[in-house]
Amino acid sequence: MISRLRHRGPDEADVWTRGEAGLAHARLSIIDVAGGHQPMCAEDGSQVISFNGEIYNYLELREELIAKGHCFKTRSDTEVLLHLYAEDGPDCVQRLNGQWAFAVWDGAQRRLFLSRDRLGVRPLFYCEHQGSLRFASEVKALFADPTVPRQLDLQALADVFTFWFPLAPKTMFQKIRELPPGHSLTWDDGKLRIWPHWSLEYAPDEPGKRDERDYAQELWELLVDAVRLRLRADVPVGTYLSGGLDSSLITAIVRKCSNAHLRSFSVTFDEAEFDESHYQDEVVRALGTDHQKAHCTATDIARSFPDVIWHTEKPVLRTAPTPLFLLSRLVRDSGFKVVLTGEGADEILGGYDIFKEAKIRAFWASQPESRWRSLLLRRLYPYLPKVQQQSEAFLRAFFRVKPEHLSSPFFSHLPRWEMTSKLKLFFSDAVAAELDAYQPIEEMARSLPAHYNEWNRFCQAQYLETMHLFPGYILSSQGDRVAMGNSVEVRLPFLDPRVVAFAARIPPRLKMKVLTEKYILKCCAAGVVPESVRTRHKQPYRAPQGNCFVQAGAPEYVGELLSPERLRQDGIFCPDAVGKLRQKFQAGRGISVQDNMALVGIVSSQLLIDQYLRPFSRLDVHLRKQPEPGGLDGNYCRGVAAVRS
Secondary structure (H helix, E strand, O other): OHHHHOOOOOOEEEEEEEOOEEEEEEEOOOOOOOOOOOOEEOOOOOEEEEEEEEEOOHHHHHHHHHHOOOOOOOOOHHHHHHHHHHHHHHHHHHHOOEEEEEEEEEOOOOEEEEEEOOOOOOOOEEEEEOOEEEEEOOHHHHOOOOOOOOOEOHHHHHHHHHHOOOOOOEOOEOOOEEOOOOEEEEEEOOEEEEEEOOOOOOOOOOOOOOOHHHHHHHHHHHHHHHHHHHOOOOOOEEEEOOOOHHHHHHHHHHHHHOOOOOEEEEEEEOOOOOOOHHHHHHHHHHHOOEEEEEEEOHHHHHHHHHHHHHHHOOOOOOOOHHHHHHHHHHHHHOOOOEEEOOOOHHHHHOOOHHHHHHHHHHHHHOOOOOOOOHHHHHHHOOOOHHHHHOOHHHHHHHOOOOHHHHHOOOOOOHHHHHHHHHHHHHEOHHHHHHOOOOOHHHHHHHOOOOOHHHOOHHHHHHHHHHHHHHHHHHOHHHHHHHHHOOOOEEEOHHHOHHHHHHHOOOOHHHHOEOOEOOHHHHHHOOOOOOHHHHHOOOOOOOOOOHHHHOOOOOOHHHHHHOOHHHHHHHOOEOHHHHHHHHHHHHHOOOOOHHHHHHHHHHHHHHHHHHHHOOOOOHHHHHHOOOOOHHHOOHHHHHHHHOOOO
């Protein structure tokens, strides 16, 4: 099992087994490089831990535990977490400021405890099978046991072709479940119990309680401390610098908090509609960072796409994860294991176009016959030709701007979900029939928190982004999975729990003032980043899409996976529909956003099937590789997979 995860921890690996339980760990050494070996046992041997992630407030917790009589042998945050569990049990997670997925086996109680961080930065999967529980950071490790079934979950596929991600706890594979963000689990005498240890609640301050300067000042102070904590490492730390406000501000704070030589990294493209190098260069000059760029072409995306799907373990509807995978490779090749990033600001502080779109749609819905209000939507999406070309009647129908639409709990997201759902027309008749009764949006509705309907529409939209798309796609396929695919840890100051809690109290009018996104963050960044970067409109992160797979010189795997014979054999997509889509791309006829998502989604789904579900797949070949780091060879790891826990 652990040999499957060597990309997550190439520095060393080890296993611990005792009786009915077994833990294994592949380590990326960042804190206490010499002493933080895992799995780590308590001094009396009663408890053992395998921990993936970082506890940023571990030094403060360590001092508190020492005052209570605990003795430490290492300087690692892992040992702090082990002692904290001994002190507080499962409630220890309430004290943690960090990102984590960890397992503690309590030998005295014969109980396994698993936990995942609040917003799901770190992945954690499990499988109940043949009277035992298996768990891992990635699904591929669970499949090291050949008895674990490998079957596609069609409802999860329908979720992806609606929301862009499977609704947790579903994964793309039957029998394999994901521990949702902010949840913990115990396995006790064959009984599984799962519960939330954290939830996101919006309680904006009353109007007039505080002025803008107070909010901006507190946000600044919280971000500075969040960055300070996330610079704790015994290895060099760099930053991602996209040229946008969020990453530029984090990089500027790093410069303020540290005197170390600062390295920054970014992605660039040939196409002006995707490239932000002008703004990146401006920030580099202002902050004096030592900057490196990963230049990404359509050919690079097509060539690396199979590796990306191998790591994401689910289909994607955009190629955007691939440039980030190539960026993390540059980081690793440059000798860095850790980078800070600005991810999370758009979710918690209101930065996405979908928040603006919902505000404009609600404004239009109050006068649905207005001719000029539709112009606001055209101005919002200058990079979408279809929005510019379609009639007002079409836009009114597509964006659902009738007054009755305002009452939907999913008002902000329905146009996106309905457009994506049309991709299911590419499913084969057999798959469509199997999914006929399944309604993903109704299932999403059943997962909403109790107070959801009491929040205003802006907070509802934020919740859907923060608690669903963010962990399900952005933190996963564009975050942990493509970074750790190259053994790079991404740290996110905007996800500090204090920052998240504070942002939930900021009135929506200060997150988006009229149509100025992240208004309070822009106030916070005044005088810190270049003014052109602070005041620029957000440029959505995008990359070349479907044309990557139909251009001259496209990799052979595309033709093989999308051939009528392979499509009929795999049975998921209609060969005729896919063939017509490919012809449309090859002819260059009016390619839409929907066409791009369809082709990328079909290619990535076929890759997933090829790599994980077909006989003699890449997964099986991977098992036959030579001995892994730490001296664990494939045969031994297959033995570990059989250990009952």
